[in-house]
Amino acid sequence: MSVTNHFQEDNMRWKTMLLLVIMGMTLLPIFASGEGEGPASTSPGGAEPVEITLLIDNQSPLDGLKAVAAAAEEKLGIKVTFEFRPGGPEGENYLKTRLVAGDMSDLSYFNSGSLFLALNPPQYFVDLTDEAFMDPVIATFKQVVSVNGRVYAAPAGEITAGGWFYNKKVYERLGLEVPHTWHELMANCEKIKAAGIPPIAASYKDSWTSQLILLADYYNVQRAYPDFHEDYTAHRAGFADTPAARRGFEKLREVYERGFLSPHPASTTYENALLMLANGEAAHYPMATVALANLQAVAPDKVSDIGFFGQPGDDPSDHGVTIWLPAGLSIWKGSHHIDEAKRFLAFFLSQEGLDTYMRAQKPFGPFPIQGISLPDDIFPATRDLLSYIDAGKTAPALEFISPIKGPNLPQICVEVGLGLKSPVDGAREYDRDVEKQAKQLGLPGW
Template sequence: MTAGLLTLTALSGTAFAQSVNLTFLTTTGADDLAIAEELVSRFEAANPDINIDIETRPGGSEGDNLVKTRLATQTMADVFLYNSGSLFQAINPAQFLVDLTNEPWQANVQNSFKQVVTAPDGTVRGAPIGAAMGGGIYYNKPIYEELGLSVPKTWDEFMANNEKIKAAGKVAVAQTYGDTWTSQLFVLADYYNVSAKDPSFASRYTANEAKFATEPAALRGFEKLQAVYEAGYLNEDFGAAKYEDGARMVASGEAAHYPMLTFATTAIATNYPDLIDNVGFFAQPGDDAALNGLTVWMPAGLYIPQTSPNVEAAKKFVAFVASIEGCDAQTAAVGASGPYLVNGCTLPDDVPPAVSDLLPYFGEGGQNGPALEFLSPVKGPALEQITVEVGSGIRSAADGAALYDEDVRKQAQQLGLPGW
């Protein structure tokens, strides 16, 4: 009889262990879904007592509204993927999300990511999922080799390289204002240089205490746009060329440089596989080589709602995602597009040079920091039109920065931010 009871108890324990079911909400994007499926497959294999069902949501504003509604109505999945940075702040993380500050795996998450999933009360509420993107400048390696150029760490060095490239009869900098969003890079990718000189800029900017037009470090991005135009370094069709043209030009050697986010590496590898090894990448140079670093567009975060009935199991899954094994699963799912923000995670040896060029900025002693849009909710909608004007010689850097400050004021008032 005793043996029978023990057997029944053991079977009941097994049945109970098998009964933990989690839901994981991700987006309908092909990469996000592929990553979710690979992570769940590997996690379930290592944790047979936990089953995970994947749910999907749309992206954009429709997805934002759905996330906010499900949090407010206490119907959110046990684990969900959502933006980091200012959109993360907009979902009231201290009210709705589980505090993950003291989880052991946080010791391996890079601080640059932690700051974009930190609630107003100072607690860390998320884990990274996906790879980081850099904002900076692609360059054509054969042109650099032909002309004996070195990767610049200051703006003066970059402009000296451009002058040598122009003297050799080549296009120094491709710009693609036919897609107006691409005109913003020299301003947005310069933010690491701003924060290196003024770590308080983001908070003062959000509080209406700092302006692009009146802060010399912030004005520099607009000045850089003006400088490359006035020096005659651009392709003749810069006003009509589009993003795809810029990617082609830097890959083929039609241009030596193209300022862009590193997601373009995937497009170059897909469209010009024979040329991908010709393309390198470096952070947008500032004015001090000792402060050289990379402006980073942070990956999304993984979060647990406080309403989850399975918080401990959900924490176990999040810990897996924020581990070396989790990084490897993501690489297996979609390939290597950039560095992970988890210490110890590595990429395959055969990644494109533009990806491997990113890694030193994230390694031991590397310098990286979030783009301003991850630290402040204030980003005026007219920036891309203003940067086209400055980058085309229509408006001066100073006038462009002042106009953008006015654009920002309207947006901040719409958001109801204090001090505006």
């Protein structure tokens, strides 16, 4: 992966690009202005549409993509049929199995960053570097889906952030303020617990959700140890021997030991946790802002009651947020419909396509595409996220500036989060987990 040093070298560009996206400022026009900004349909009138398949996990929000797919069928004569896989490690293994077997969907929706690069994109996916529809995509996204300078995925949605959702009505009723240090957050949780409300919804039945407290802490890691991603990638530092990095495991264990988790965390699902948060049956949910679209689906009348803050560290004057770039859409090399898949991506990334997306699904963050402005009626929690971006208080998640992320992190976090493993043991196990991947990638120092 060629992004190891990109955040340290381009820290200001990262912040500037995000701010430009929010403000609707642009360095380049996306497409010429005028009617029909998306690609025009070349499908003969009345002809049967060409069908392409798109593989996506069964927990990502779909309203926006489905709306674009419906418009593409009408305008382009291309019908998108969605196929579904599990989320988390199970879904990753399913995707890898299909790729190796040569039985893959035309398009696949999957993480950008280290998990995507571990798939060996040049072997399986079409090179999109020279496609005109990729021109307005910001360099920050292209870098995390590139191998040797070639780009293998288009952005599938918005930039998201990891942190804490909170129920504003619970906070108002108890007279609480948004915390700016971890100590203040824990003090809020104590008051919430004393009021008879579970302070934190935990949904470890869906194991990927257990990682958020650890992963969302990377802004604080980066501030304490700016070169951690380089030393981690070069095997000069790990989670177990780096106090700032190990702190995320300690926070995950602390909320369990202090009795802050909702009942039955091991059997609670992601959707259950969203409903608990929306209904005030839990005050917080550590999660990524992508969940706002799911929250809108399950509790549309209560999504405005939910706010968001970045996971705080120890300095109240330096409260930031950890950012995730969106998943990518890649075209399988073995597809019989590569041209149609490219035309769909071009339409999706056009102003017309993204307007269609945003009408069907409120955006939960900015798009990594120059010139795309967000509508006025965004979620309140999205506005909370934008305040961090406007202030330049962001850092990319570790998986976007290091090529290694161990596949067993969700299970390790479940064990630490349920008191089955100490933070130190969890950190050591994760260091061993990433060692396997680093050696497979042939990284120096491993």
